[in-house]
Amino acid sequence: MAAKGNVLIIDDVPARARELEQLVSSVGFATTTLTQIIGVNVSLGIESEFDVVLCELNLQGVSWKEARRVLREMDAQVPAIMLSDTVNAEQMMTALRLGASDFFVRPIDDKEALVKSIERCVRQRSMRRELRESRQRLEAANNELRATVKVLEQDQQAGRQVQLKMLPDTPLVLDDYVISHTVIPSLYLSGDFTDYFTVGENFVAFFMADVSGHGSSSAFATVLLKNLFARKRSDYLRLRDHTVLSPVAMLKHANKELLGLAVGKFATMVVGLLDMDDNTLRYSVAGHLPQPVLVSGHGARYLRGEGPAVGIMEDAHYEEHLIDLPDSFMLALFSDGILEILPPKNLIEKEKYFLQVFEQTSESPDQLVTRLGLDRVDTAPDDIAALFISKRG
Numbered sequence: 001m002a003a004k005g006n007v008l009i010i011d012d013v014p015a016r017a018r019e020l021e022q023l024v025s026s027v028g029f030a031t032t033t034l035t036q037i038i039g040v041n042v043s044l045g046i047e048s049e050f051d052v053v054l055c056e057l058n059l060q061g062v063s064w065k066e067a068r069r070v071l072r073e074m075d076a077q078v079p080a081i082m083l084s085d086t087v088n089a090e091q092m093m094t095a096l097r098l099g100a101s102d103f104f105v106r107p108i109d110d111k112e113a114l115v116k117s118i119e120r121c122v123r124q125r126s127m128r129r130e131l132r133e134s135r136q137r138l139e140a141a142n143n144e145l146r147a148t149v150k151v152l153e154q155d156q157q158a159g160r161q162v163q164l165k166m167l168p169d170t171p172l173v174l175d176d177y178v179i180s181h182t183v184i185p186s187l188y189l190s191g192d193f194t195d196y197f198t199v200g201e202n203f204v205a206f207f208m209a210d211v212s213g214h215g216s217s218s219a220f221a222t223v224l225l226k227n228l229f230a231r232k233r234s235d236y237l238r239l240r241d242h243t244v245l246s247p248v249a250m251l252k253h254a255n256k257e258l259l260g261l262a263v264g265k266f267a268t269m270v271v272g273l274l275d276m277d278d279n280t281l282r283y284s285v286a287g288h289l290p291q292p293v294l295v296s297g298h299g300a301r302y303l304r305g306e307g308p309a310v311g312i313m314e315d316a317h318y319e320e321h322l323i324d325l326p327d328s329f330m331l332a333l334f335s336d337g338i339l340e341i342l343p344p345k346n347l348i349e350k351e352k353y354f355l356q357v358f359e360q361t362s363e364s365p366d367q368l369v370t371r372l373g374l375d376r377v378d379t380a381p382d383d384i385a386a387l388f389i390s391k392r393g
Helices: 014-026 066-071 089-097 112-167 215-239 246-263 349-361 364-373
Strands: 004-008 030-034 051-055 078-084 102-105 170-173 178-182 194-200 203-211 267-275 281-285 293-296 299-301 319-325 329-334 384-391
Touching: 004 014, 014 030, 014 051, 014 112, 051 112, 051 194, 078 089, 078 299, 089 319, 102 112, 112 215, 112 281, 170 319, 178 203, 194 215, 194 384, 203 215, 203 384, 215 246, 246 281, 267 329, 293 349, 299 349, 329 364, 349 364, 364 384
Parallel strands: 004 030, 004 051, 051 078, 078 102
Antiparallel strands: 170 178, 178 384, 194 203, 203 267, 267 281, 281 319, 293 299, 293 329, 329 384
8 A cells, every 4th residue: 555645754862753653654654764864965855755844843953043044945845844842932933934834742642633734744745746747747738839839830931931922923014004912911821812914915814812711721722712713824825715704704613612622711702804905894793892992083983793702602693794994093902801900990981981092092002002001011900912903094
C-alpha cells in the first residue's frame, strides 16, 4: 500500500524523534528523521520529495532568526508543523514568523488532531504540485499553440503572396479605357477577389466575387473562380467557345463549380463584359451588394440587377442587362466590406451615402479611394475589394 505522504521529522532528541516517527508511521505516512541538522543539506523547495515537516521549535544551537533567512533563500515550499514542550507568546510568534502551518504542545493528547493537521498539509502540498504540473502543461500547450500559430501565419502570408500574384495588372490601359483594382483583406487571405482580361480585340471580361467566410477556404474558392474564367477565356481563343462573352453563362458555370466543391461556400458576384468597339456593357448580378455604380456627367446611379448568390441552388436563374455607356464614365464595383466602414448605421442609409460620395467626387478612382478612406485602411473588419473601369472622353 502506498504511503499517504512523505514526512520529514526534525528533532535533536533521538528518543522524542523516534516516538513521533512511530506515531506518524502508524497512520500510513513515510518518514525521514533528522536528529542532527547542522551541515545537513535538505531540499524544501518546490521539487522537494517531502510533503510536510514536523519540526521541534526548541532545537539546541539553532538561531531561528538565522533560520528564517536560510528558509527564505532556499525558497522553502514544504508546509511545516512546529512542536514544543512549552508554549508562550514568544514561541508562538516565532512559529508564525517561520511560516508554520500549525503548532502543537507536548505531550500531544489529541493525536488525531496532529494526524489531521499532517493530512491537511499533505493535501495542500499535493494541490500545489498539481497546480504546478497544470501550469507546466498549460505552458507547454501554449508554446505548442504559438508554434502552430506561427506556422499558420507563415502559411497565410505565403498564400497571400500567391493570391496577390493571381490579381491582374493594375492599371490596365486599353486606348481610352483604364481598368484598376484594390483588395484589402481582413486576414492574410481574402475571400474577395476581382479579375479582368481582354477577350479578342474588342472585349474586356471582368468579375467581382465576394466568397462567404474568411481565410484559407474562402481564398481557395477564389482560386476556383479565377481558374474558371481563365479556362473559358482559353476555350474562346482555342475553340471559339463564346461562353466567356455571356455573364449569365459564366454565373451558371460558377454556380455549378461551387456546388461541386461541396465545402459549403457560396459567393455573391458581378460579371460584366465591356465592348470597347460599341462602348456597351453587358452585366449580370448574383446577390451582390453594393450594386455596381456608374458615374458620368449625369451623376451617379446604381446598375440594378437581381439573382441569387452562386453556390446555393442548382437551378439558379440570372438576369442579363445590356446598356450603352457614356462617352466619359467611371464604373465602380465594391465588395460588401466597404459597407462596414461607411459612417451610417443601417444599410439603406449606407447605400445613399455611398452614392453621394460618388456624386461629390470626380471621376478619378484615386480620389474616390481617398474620399472613402481606403488608402488609410491597413486591415478591415471585412475583406474589401474594389474594381474601377474608366473611360476618358
